[in-house]
Amino acid sequence: MNVRLRSLSAAAVAIAVVAGASACSSATSSATPPALSGSITVFAAASLTTTFRSLAATFQRKNPDVTVQLSFAGSADLVTQITNGAPADVFASADTKNMTKLVDAKLVDGQPVNFATNVLEIAVPPDNPASIRSFADLAKPGVKTVVCAPQVPCGSATVAVERVSGVILTPVSEESAVTDVLGKVSSGEADAGLVYVTDVKAAGSTVKGIEFAESRAAVNTYPIAALRGSTNAAVATAFVDYVIGIVGQKTLAAAGFGKP
Numbered sequence: 001m002n003v004r005l006r007s008l009s010a011a012a013v014a015i016a017v018v019a020g021a022s023a024c025s026s027a028t029s030s031a032t033p034p035a036l037s038g039s040i041t042v043f044a045a046a047s048l049t050t051t052f053r054s055l056a057a058t059f060q061r062k063n064p065d066v067t068v069q070l071s072f073a074g075s076a077d078l079v080t081q082i083t084n085g086a087p088a089d090v091f092a093s094a095d096t097k098n099m100t101k102l103v104d105a106k107l108v109d110g111q112p113v114n115f116a117t118n119v120l121e122i123a124v125p126p127d128n129p130a131s132i133r134s135f136a137d138l139a140k141p142g143v144k145t146v147v148c149a150p151q152v153p154c155g156s157a158t159v160a161v162e163r164v165s166g167v168i169l170t171p172v173s174e175e176s177a178v179t180d181v182l183g184k185v186s187s188g189e190a191d192a193g194l195v196y197v198t199d200v201k202a203a204g205s206t207v208k209g210i211e212f213a214e215s216r217a218a219v220n221t222y223p224i225a226a227l228r229g230s231t232n233a234a235v236a237t238a239f240v241d242y243v244i245g246i247v248g249q250k251t252l253a254a255a256g257f258g259k260p
Contacts, residue, residue, distance in 0.1 A: 045094035114260035
């Protein structure tokens with residue numbers, strides 16, 4: 001074989017090697033990530049009940065080998081459960097204060113992400129027996145008003161509105177979750193209750209909502225985070241990403257939540 005043929009042969013080998021390497025690189029870059037599997041437990045504020053049930057269902061359809069278990073309660077109660085060792089993979093709070101407690105306790109994996117906002121609205125029975133038309137009406141003698149306890153995000157927001165408006169309420173009861181307030185109004189046990197805009201919307205015809213300008217003094221921001229003790233970090237992170245992603249944000253907006 002002459003010099004020219006040897007040179008052409010070497011060049012052909014080099015081209016083949018480069019082509020093979022390129023093909024391997026392309027195959028690797030286009031490979032799909034491993035499918036998610038296993039279960040996670042999501043602790044979420046009571047005001048997220050309807051929305052997170054919907055999101056969990058669509059997330060599971062997208063990931064057939066995944067199971068999302070949901071636990072709803074007041075954010076303060078959920079924080080207490082988590083700090084006491086309750087198994088949870090994701091926490092979604094109705095305020096930043098309760099999420100900060102878990103961050104300070106070093107129970108959060110990474111940084112929480114704000115994913116929604118919410119404001120208070122007055123809920124009354126459909127026939128509005130106490131003729132409530134404003135926040136000040138809730139303080140009138142004889143009006144049976146129900147609110148959230150101060151340590152609960154909706155209760156903290158109520159305190160903020162009282163401070164700004166100068167109207168001090170004398171509730172007949174203080175509940176540990178916004179859903180409990182809504183339940184007392186829809187059952188007729190109370191003349192009015194302070195809940196979130198989203199709760200009124202989710203309740204449909206069982207209650208009537210009354211907006212009030214002072215609610216803007218207490219906008220609650222909702223953060224979400226995967227927890228450090230998660231036994232399925234990949235799925236926990238994927239669920240958080242789903243909530244803050246396009247589908248999650250559209251679902252939250254449709255439920256009446258504001259942008260973070």
